[in-house]
Amino acid sequence: MFKVESYKxxxxxxxxxxxKQLVALVEDETNTIANLSNASALLNQFLDQINWVGFYLVDGNELVLGPFQGLPACVRIPFGKGVCGTSAAERKTLRVEDVHEFPGHIACDAASQSEIVVPVMKDGNLLGVLDIDSPIKGRFDVxxxxxxxxxxxxxxxxx
Incomplete structure (x- = not known):
């Protein structure tokens, strides 16, 4: 049984x-959608000063919207386009202090000012990306x- 522990x-x-809480949520579950849903909900609960957190999953040569917390979002993002597509194409984390300065940024929520996108890799294969947006410039650090x-x-x- 999953128990919420306080952050201190x-x-x-x-x-x-x-x-630790992520492991407790996903260790006995094999369904990908359930695990991604709980992971996005957990991060939404934990992180402050964010306005969107969720996953985009690989579908051919593009990313398709997966489980998330926040306002409705862009459904499909081609590899190489925007922060998510660039992170997926390069298979590396992108931390963007000001999304308005990122060439080709895709604005799904006008309130977003900064973003971090982390590739989700398994056995050398890209499964998707974790995308987190914030209404605060420079919200994400090392x-x-x-x-x-x-x-x-x-x-x-x-x-």
């Missing part, structure tokens, strides 16, 4: 608690990046 301590300690990369690595084990 420094940022890394809080992320470690989230990782700690967020490192810990969210650990989050997606752990999640991918259960997809």
């Amino acid at each position: 301590g420094n940022k890394e300690d809080s992320y470690r608690m989230v990782l 700690i967020d990046q490192r810990m969210l990369e650990q989050f997606t690595e752990e999640l991918a084990k259960h997809l």
Whole structure:
């Protein structure tokens, strides 16, 4: 049974608690949609100053909207387009301090000012990306990046 634990301590300690909670949520579940849904809900509960968190999943040469928390979003994103498509094409995390300065940014929510996109990889294959938007410029730092990369690595084990 999953139990919500309170977040306390420094940022890394809080992320470690989230990782523990993620494992508790997904370790006995084999359904990808259920695990992605709970993962996005967990991050939405944990992260402050965000306005969208969710997943885009690989579908051929594009990403298609998966489970998320937030306003309705763009459904399909070609590889190489916007922050999500670029992250998927390059298979690397992109941390964008000001989305309005990112060439080809796709504005699904006009309130978004910064974004982090983390590829979800399993056995060398791209499954999709974790996308998190914030209405605050410069919201995401190197700690967020490192810990969210650990989050997606752990999640991918259960997809």
